[in-house]
Amino acid sequence: MTTLTNEEKILKNFINGEWIEVSNREHVYNPANGNVLVEVPNSNPEAIDQAVEAARVAQKEWALVPAPGRAEILYKVGAIMKERKERLSQLLTLENGKVIEEARGEVQEGIDMAFYMAGEGRRLFGQTTPTELKDKFAMSQRCPVGIVGIITPWNFPIAIATWKSFPAIVAGNAVIWKPSSETPIMAYELAKIFEEAGLPKGVINIVYGSGTTIGQAMIEHEDIRVISFTGSNETGRKVATECGRQLKKVSLEMGGKNAVIVMEDADIDLAVEGILWSAFGTSGQRCTACSRVIVHKDVRKTLEERLLSAMENLTIGDGLDPKSKVGPIINQAGLDKILKYIEIGKEEGANLAAGGKQLTVENYENGFYFAPTLFTDVTIDMRIAQEEIFGPVVSLIEVNDLEEAIAANNKVKYGLSSSIYTQDVNRVFKAQRDLDTGIVYVNAGTTGAEIHLPFGGTKGTGNGHRDSGVQALDVFTEWKAVYVDYSGKLQRAQIDTDA
Ligand code: TXE
Numbered sequence: 001m002t003t004l005t006n007e008e009k010i011l012k013n014f015i016n017g018e019w020i021e022v023s024n025r026e027h028v029y030n031p032a033n034g035n036v037l038v039e040v041p042n043s044n045p046e047a048i049d050q051a052v053e054a055a056r057v058a059q060k061e062w063a064l065v066p067a068p069g070r071a072e073i074l075y076k077v078g079a080i081m082k083e084r085k086e087r088l089s090q091l092l093t094l095e096n097g098k099v100i101e102e103a104r105g106e107v108q109e110g111i112d113m114a115f116y117m118a119g120e121g122r123r124l125f126g127q128t129t130p131t132e133l134k135d136k137f138a139m140s141q142r143c144p145v146g147i148v149g150i151i152t153p154w155n156f157p158i159a160i161a162t163w164k165s166f167p168a169i170v171a172g173n174a175v176i177w178k179p180s181s182e183t184p185i186m187a188y189e190l191a192k193i194f195e196e197a198g199l200p201k202g203v204i205n206i207v208y209g210s211g212t213t214i215g216q217a218m219i220e221h222e223d224i225r226v227i228s229f230t231g232s233n234e235t236g237r238k239v240a241t242e243c244g245r246q247l248k249k250v251s252l253e254m255g256g257k258n259a260v261i262v263m264e265d266a267d268i269d270l271a272v273e274g275i276l277w278s279a280f281g282t283s284g285q286r287c288t289a290c291s292r293v294i295v296h297k298d299v300r301k302t303l304e305e306r307l308l309s310a311m312e313n314l315t316i317g318d319g320l321d322p323k324s325k326v327g328p329i330i331n332q333a334g335l336d337k338i339l340k341y342i343e344i345g346k347e348e349g350a351n352l353a354a355g356g357k358q359l360t361v362e363n364y365e366n367g368f369y370f371a372p373t374l375f376t377d378v379t380i381d382m383r384i385a386q387e388e389i390f391g392p393v394v395s396l397i398e399v400n401d402l403e404e405a406i407a408a409n410n411k412v413k414y415g416l417s418s419s420i421y422t423q424d425v426n427r428v429f430k431a432q433r434d435l436d437t438g439i440v441y442v443n444a445g446t447t448g449a450e451i452h453l454p455f456g457g458t459k460g461t462g463n464g465h466r467d468s469g470v471q472a473l474d475v476f477t478e479w480k481a482v483y484v485d486y487s488g489k490l491q492r493a494q495i496d497t498d499a
Helices: 046-064 067-083 085-096 100-120 159-170 185-197 211-220 233-245 268-284 297-312 332-348 402-410 425-434 472-476
Strands: 013-015 018-020 025-029 036-041 127-129 136-144 147-151 174-178 204-206 224-230 249-253 258-262 290-296 351-354 358-361 364-370 373-376 393-399 417-421 439-442 477-485
Touching: 013 046, 013 185, 036 085, 046 147, 046 174, 046 204, 046 211, 067 085, 067 100, 067 159, 067 185, 085 100, 085 185, 100 159, 147 159, 147 211, 159 174, 159 185, 159 224, 159 472, 174 211, 185 204, 211 224, 211 233, 224 233, 224 472, 233 249, 258 268, 258 402, 268 290, 268 297, 268 393, 268 417, 290 297, 290 402, 297 351, 297 373, 297 393, 332 351, 332 364, 332 393, 393 402, 402 425, 417 425, 425 439, 472 477
Parallel strands: 147 174, 147 224, 174 204, 224 249, 258 290, 258 417, 290 393, 373 393, 417 439
Antiparallel strands: 013 018, 013 204, 025 036, 127 136, 136 477, 351 373, 358 364
């Protein structure tokens, strides 16, 4: 069992390769039992000025290191993470609550991202292209943007950080990272790993603090040229508005209202397994969580019965207990939000078929547990079918055919992930074309993204950018077009083309 030393329990900012103690700190709680885990700095905005100063100096040197050399550091980061996987996973469960098997999966995602982005050190492809003039050469190349700011949430405290920081670093940027103060330990551990891997000081800087103080200071600082944000739609809109005022590039990933569609020809048991995993994993606190099941009328009753019976077998408890299938909710505010939606669902006339209440787990009385919940008789326009609840709550919606199912899927303001269970190849291709989401799964739940594919969504989920995949590099690079004229004379584009 991993424990923290007294020194590790007082987290510090990491600026210019130094650990800086901050006297103003807040407690961070283990959601499984309500005990204090660590203290996290509540920094002043001046910490951002210091971090930017360090990043400015560091980035100039870092950008001159050949990209394969930058990648070598990421290979080392990946190797250390791999060696330390169990420690990281246990600490992740302690601070976030997700069950240990999922925590291991999340850490693995970070390891995969390290090796994948290290590979980019030998690609970072640009293009060469013919020119319209003789004896002239043209190419485009990726350049670092300079200093980038990343703002991350608590639900995937290590994976999301790696999706953002690794491409930024391999592309030659310096990073200022504000992690969520709910889950600060992963950032601390990752900073130690960067340090051990030999990342030059100032290339990554971690400043802990509130969104409104530190997040805002990052957005306002004119030398931070990009903000990459994952979090709620509400906060993301504020971030984008502020960044817009300053002509700052901003990449947003802001959640979803994801659906699993189950057609009448589906393998129902397989669908039930997929729904359980994607609806109740991480206690429903994933941006890709399945929170709606859109089911064909012919199999609605069968699916409902089998789902309810499978839900009864989910063990809820401390994520470190291997028997637990569903861990706690992040905090009291998270529980309150879920409870509010249970009331809304009841008032709207949905049928609460299971769960809908806070749970007390023996010996973990101060933990934040919630029963896996199913609402049936839900219609598309109900708020529980439209708004992100961020808890283990699923709404069952009955439809008559595929067209209606796709329309129901698309009739939400989000567009992150969707899934369809069917055996019919024609339906598969029609659905993957028409489902208006950035990610589509066939015969699998709504979760399970792999790091080498683009992650993100349409409509209210984002603003057109993607985390992970090679597409992540677009956020952290500028394109430069270079023309080399070796004709020895003035050649005017568009004019001297016949010469
Ligand atoms: O999110 P916030 P919170 C949703 C989910 C959850 C709700 C609240 O519904 O219940 O959001 O969670 C920083 N300027 N998601 O409060 O506020 C903040 O410190 C700059 C869905 O944690 O969006 C944190 O680091 N930054 C989501 C990050 O933004 C600001 C994952 C996210 O915080 C800021 C998390 C500001 N004004 C929550 N205010 C998903 N879709 O995966 C806050 N922050």
